Amino acid sequence: MTAQTAAASLADRRLAKVSSRDVNVFYGEKHALKHVDLDIRANEVTALIGPSGCGKSTYLRCINRMNDLIENCQVTGSLSLDGDDVYDKKVDVVQLRARVGMVFQKPNPFPKSIYDNVAYGPRIHGMARDQAELDEVVMSSLERAGLLAEVKDRLEEPGTGLSGGQQQRLCIARAIAVSPEVILMDEPCSALDPIATAKVEELIDELRENFTIVIVTHSMQQAARVSQRTAFFHLGELVEVGDTEQIFTNPQHPLTQGYITGRFG
Amino acid sequence: MAENSSLVRSTPAAMAARLKRRYAAETRFRLAGITAIALALGFLATLIFTIFSNGLTAFVQTSVKVEVAFDPEVLGIGNDRSPDALAGANYGQVIKESLYKQFPTVEGRSERRELVGLVSSGADITLRKMLAANPALIGTTQSVWLIAGDDIDMAMKGHISRTPGADGNRLTDRQLGWIGDLERQGAIRKGFNTTLFTTGDSREPELAGLWGAVVGSFFSLSITLIVCFPLGVATAVYLEEFAPKNKWTDIIEVNINNLAAVPSVVFGLLGLAIFLNFFGMPRSAPLVGGLVLALISLPTIIIAGRAALKAVPPSIREAALGLGASKQQMVTDHVLPLAMPGILTGTILGMAHALGETAPLLMIGMVAFIVDIPASPMDPAAVLPVQVYLWADSPERAFVERTSAAIMVLLFFLGMMNLAAILLRKKFERRW
Numbered sequence: 001m002t003a004q005t006a007a008a009s010l011a012d013r014r015l016a017k018v019s020s021r022d023v024n025v026f027y028g029e030k031h032a033l034k035h036v037d038l039d040i041r042a043n044e045v046t047a048l049i050g051p052s053g054c055g056k057s058t059y060l061r062c063i064n065r066m067n068d069l070i071e072n073c074q075v076t077g078s079l080s081l082d083g084d085d086v087y088d089k090k091v092d093v094v095q096l097r098a099r100v101g102m103v104f105q106k107p108n109p110f111p112k113s114i115y116d117n118v119a120y121g122p123r124i125h126g127m128a129r130d131q132a133e134l135d136e137v138v139m140s141s142l143e144r145a146g147l148l149a150e151v152k153d154r155l156e157e158p159g160t161g162l163s164g165g166q167q168q169r170l171c172i173a174r175a176i177a178v179s180p181e182v183i184l185m186d187e188p189c190s191a192l193d194p195i196a197t198a199k200v201e202e203l204i205d206e207l208r209e210n211f212t213i214v215i216v217t218h219s220m221q222q223a224a225r226v227s228q229r230t231a232f233f234h235l236g237e238l239v240e241v242g243d244t245e246q247i248f249t250n251p252q253h254p255l256t257q258g259y260i261t262g263r264f265g
Numbered sequence: 266m267a268e269n270s271s272l273v274r275s276t277p278a279a280m281a282a283r284l285k286r287r288y289a290a291e292t293r294f295r296l297a298g299i300t301a302i303a304l305a306l307g308f309l310a311t312l313i314f315t316i317f318s319n320g321l322t323a324f325v326q327t328s329v330k331v332e333v334a335f336d337p338e339v340l341g342i343g344n345d346r347s348p349d350a351l352a353g354a355n356y357g358q359v360i361k362e363s364l365y366k367q368f369p370t371v372e373g374r375s376e377r378r379e380l381v382g383l384v385s386s387g388a389d390i391t392l393r394k395m396l397a398a399n400p401a402l403i404g405t406t407q408s409v410w411l412i413a414g415d416d417i418d419m420a421m422k423g424h425i426s427r428t429p430g431a432d433g434n435r436l437t438d439r440q441l442g443w444i445g446d447l448e449r450q451g452a453i454r455k456g457f458n459t460t461l462f463t464t465g466d467s468r469e470p471e472l473a474g475l476w477g478a479v480v481g482s483f484f485s486l487s488i489t490l491i492v493c494f495p496l497g498v499a500t501a502v503y504l505e506e507f508a509p510k511n512k513w514t515d516i517i518e519v520n521i522n523n524l525a526a527v528p529s530v531v532f533g534l535l536g537l538a539i540f541l542n543f544f545g546m547p548r549s550a551p552l553v554g555g556l557v558l559a560l561i562s563l564p565t566i567i568i569a570g571r572a573a574l575k576a577v578p579p580s581i582r583e584a585a586l587g588l589g590a591s592k593q594q595m596v597t598d599h600v601l602p603l604a605m606p607g608i609l610t611g612t613i614l615g616m617a618h619a620l621g622e623t624a625p626l627l628m629i630g631m632v633a634f635i636v637d638i639p640a641s642p643m644d645p646a647a648v649l650p651v652q653v654y655l656w657a658d659s660p661e662r663a664f665v666e667r668t669s670a671a672i673m674v675l676l677f678f679l680g681m682m683n684l685a686a687i688l689l690r691k692k693f694e695r696r697w
Contacts, residue, residue, distance in 0.1 A: 066587065071510060094589050102587035108580035110599060120598070121588040171584070178588060 017042040017182060017212040018063055023077035025058050025067065033058050034236045036077075040182075040229075045204060045213045047227035047244065049220060051264065054233040056216045060184050062086075063214065064100040065093050081182070098125055101175035105187040107167035109159035109174070114151050117159040117170055118142060121178035137177055145173035146203050165196020172203060176211070183207065185215040189222065201226050220260055224248050232256045316676075320669025326458035326471065327413040327421040329384055329447060333363045333392065334406040346403070351396050356389035360411065368443065379440050383447075385412040387472040412460070413453070415470040415663035420444060421455060424662055435662070461670060465636045466647060466655065470663030473656070475671055477638045481551050481631075481646030482620060482678075488555020488642055489619050493563045494612055498601075500563075501570030501608070506596050525564035532560045533628025541629060548630040549645035557625050562615035569611020573604040606693030613686040617679050623650040649675045 016039035025033035033055040040046045048056035058067065065086065067073045079086045086096060098121075109117050118138045121127075128134035138155075142148040147169045151162070159170050168188055175183055185204070189197040204213060204226050217223050223230050224244060231241040232255070240253045251257040258264055337343060339362050340354040364380050365371065371380050388411040395409070396402055416435045419425040421444070429438040436444075447453040465477030500521075508514045536557035540546045546553050577600045585595040626632070631651055639646035647655065653675060656668040 064587065066583065069583075069586065094591050097587060097589035102583075104580060104583060104587070106580055108578075108584040110581065110584060111603065120585075120590075124588070124590050124594055124598075174584075174588065 016040055018079070018081055018214070019083075020059075020062075020079040021077060023059070023062060023075065023079050025055070025062060026072075026074045026076075027070065028072040032236055033062070036238045038231055038238055038241060040212060040214055042212045043208055043210075044229055045208050045215060045227040047223035047230045048214065048216045048233060049218075049223050049230060049259070050233035050239075051259065052218075053235075055236040056231075056233045057186055058236075059233070060186055060214060060216050063182065063184055064097050064102055066102065068093060098178050099180055100182045100184060101178060101180035103168070103171050103175055103183065103185045103188045106191050107164055107171050109162070109167050109170050111158060111160050113156045114142075114159045114162070114170060115155040118173050118177045121174060125178055127178065141173040141177040142170075144176055144207070145169045146199065146206075147173055163196070165192050165199060168192060168196070168200055169203065172200070172207075176207070180211065182212045182214065185213065187216050187218060190218060197222070220248070232259060234259070316669045316672050320666055320671075320673050322422045322424070323461060323666040323670030324458050325422075325455045326460060327418040327453060327455050328410040329413045329417070330408055330450075330452035330454075331360065331363050331384065331411050332367060332406055333359060333409045333411075334366070335359065335392075335396065335403045336362070337403055340403070342403075346400050348397065351400065352393065354393070354396070356392040357386075359392060360384055360388055368446075376439065379437055380443065382414050382440065383417055383443060385414050385469060385471045387467070387469055388412050410454070410456075412471050415661055416440075417444060417453075418471055419662050421453065422666075424666065461667070465638050466634060466652065467636060468634075470659070470661045470667055473664070473667060475649070475652060475674055477635060478647045478649045478652035478671070479674070480639055481554075481635075482648040484551035484639060484642040484646065485554040485558060485626075485648055486616055486620060488552055489558040489562055490612070490616060492556060492559040493566055493615070496559075497563055497566030497612070497615075498570055498608060500567050501574060502596060502601065504567070505571045505574040506600065507592065521564050521567055525568060528624075529561050529622055530624040530628060532557055533625030535560065536625060537628045547643055547645070549633045549635065550643050551631075551639060551646050551648070552642040553629050554626050554631050554646075554648060555642065557629060558619040558622055561622060561625065562612075562619045565615040565618060566608075566612050569615070570604070570608045573607025573611065574600060576607060577603045606689055610686045610690050613682050613689070617682040617686075620648075620678060620682070621650055621675065623654055626651055627654075649678070 018038075018040040020036055020038050023033060023036040023038075024031065036055075036059060038059070048059060050056050061067045062075055062079055063081070063086065067075060075087060081096070081099065085091070110120065112120075115138055118141050119134055122134060122137050128137055139148065142151065147166060150166060151157075151170075159167065162170060168191075172183075172188075188204075189200050192200065201222065204215065207213060208228075215223075215226065227244045229241065230244045230247040232239045232247065232251075232253075234255050240247065240251060240256045242252070247256065248260055251260060336359070339359050340356070341358070342350045342354045361377075361381050364384065365377065368380055371377055391409065391411055395407075413421070416425060417440070420427050420436055420441070425436065426434055427436075427441055427444070428434075429441050444453065460472060461474050463476050464472065464474030467473040504514060504518065536553060540553045540556055541548060581599050581603065582595055585599050586592070590598065626648060631646070631648060632655065633645060633647070634655070635645050635647050637644070649671065653668055653671045656664045656671060
């Protein structure tokens with residue numbers, strides 16, 4: 001690494017909301033993520049793309065330490081959020097996950113009422129002092145997730161009774177109710193139809209204003225539509241990262257080019 | 266060569282023959298299954314039919330109408346009307362005198378003894394209760410329905426032949442004649458057998474009841490539930506959600522599965538050694554019975570609980586953890602409530618299993634003859650299956666039908682518990 005690029009990298013790192021250097025993940029013997037250096041900028045949507053098993057979801061789950069749940073999973077290297085090491089022994093994962101929210105591949109609302117789904121996070125973190133405040137948080141979260149108009153008359157109905165797209169937006173409302181700084185999305189639209197997908201994508205674009213978003217997607221069109229920066233992973237390695245436009249119009253690496261033109265993947 | 270054989274195999278004729286064999290095999294397989302089910306249903310039907318045909322008559326009881334003269338002289342109480350005197354009065358003599366008066370032609374000691382045998386030896390309790398409730402009856406004559414003796418009862422229900430001089434008949438020809446007389450007078454009837462559901466055990470079949478055993482079973486199962494539900498759920502939750510997966514937890518898991526297969530009588534011996542001999546708990550008590558049954562049910566509940574916890578989809582756990590819930594919050598707020606219907610179903614089935622257990626209770630002395638209805642789990646008591654066992658062991662003909670009746674009551678409770686489990690499962694069934 002030349003002095004110039006090192007300096008650039010340092011500058012990048014200061015800008016970055018989430019910054020990783022030489023992150024490796026092992027599932028037992030399997031080396032799932034290899035030497036990943038990636039900076040995720042604040043108030044931008046960063047898309048992680050790549051063929052199945054390339055490590056993009058693994059990387060995503062490093063950021064809020066969901067990988068801790070997997071037995072034999074070992075993470076090395078440095079990964080920081082606002083300059084604080086995420087894997088420091090002193091870090092409380094409960095607090096970390098309040099700062100880094102997550103939306104999953106399959107909509108997974110709790111089998112409780114719509115209200116309780118959104119209110120659960122604020123409740124466990126003691127974020128509302130009284131009922132009125134909690135109501136306020138729930139309403140504004142549903143509003144920001146673009147769901148309020150559709151559900152405001154049936155907040156007491158079970159969240160599992162909503163359509164797939166509404167469920168996913170409910171999960172987004174649930175995630176933003178705890179006011180995270182970063183929202184991780186693991187293929188949030190893969191279980192949705194095109195119309196619901198369009199709504200969620202629109203929502204992601206709006207949320208960018210207040211949150212830093214990292215999204216894993218299999219759809220390159222989606223990455224192109226919603227993200228500002230794109231990172232391409234292949235076989236556990238970060239092949240290329242750059243502005244979305246540049247990645248899709250002028251990829252530097254032959255693998256990236258092969259993938260986005262559909263030659264493999 | 267190979268080419269040739271592959272050609273032969275794919276000719277339509279060979280194909281048709283092979284298909285025919287396949288369908289024939291499938292038909293045979295289905296037939297075997299249907300036969301097995303038919304056999305099982307046949308056995309079940311036979312069992313149910315036997316129990317019902319034997320036991321239904323136990324729900325009615327014969328009684329005899331006797332004109333009872335409450336003569337204070339015969340009662341042996343003189344002018345004393347205190348409750349103590351009334352409790353200690355000679356009601357047996359009153360019944361005898363009344364019967365002699367009703368059948369004035371009966372003379373001689375043995376004949377009179379046969380006459381008194383028409384009425385149960387426990388009939389005096391009816392009279393004592395009457396006087397205790399209303400002392401003003403003293404000096405009057407009342408028509409009272411008294412419980413008939415067990416052999417009379419059996420004859421009335423047709424379990425004993427009423428042909429005079431029949432082989433091995435326990436009733437004399439004279440007694441059969443009196444039954445005929447009473448029938449003509451309308452002084453003998455069959456009514457609902459309340460005794461069976463209100464009293465404890467007795468050596469006299471007509472006085473024996475199940476209530477003591479029902480209460481004993483209730484106390485035992487309550488103790489079992491109180492002990493093994495929290496323990497079982499806590500174990501299942503810890504092993505499934507918190508315990509690290511290593512050699513030790515593997516060993517524990519294998520052992521819990523093995524414990525579920527240990528013969529229950531072994532648990533009875535364990536209870537005898539630990540609860541009775543070491544801790545010195547009371548013998549024959551539902552407390553100990555319940556603890557032993559808890560040992561037996563625990564593995565069942567733990568296994569059912571773990572299965573129910575495992576069935577909660579990982580997406581719910583991820584959702585909770587992703588929001589920053591601690592592991593304990595994830596379990597108590599989401600996983601446990603979702604698994605609860607499954608855990609409860611498993612618990613009810615475990616309880617139903619415990620309700621039917623007999624062998625381990627014999628080991629801890631719950632096989633004693635106990636007349637009193639237990640007032641607390643510390644009192645000696647019988648339980649339903651042990652009562653079945655005790656009655657089945659009794660020589661009197663009348664206990665045959667009562668044994669079947671006790672089985673019916675036991676089956677009724679088992680059926681109710683299973684029904685509760687099914688309803689619970691139906692109500693909370695959830696699909697993700």
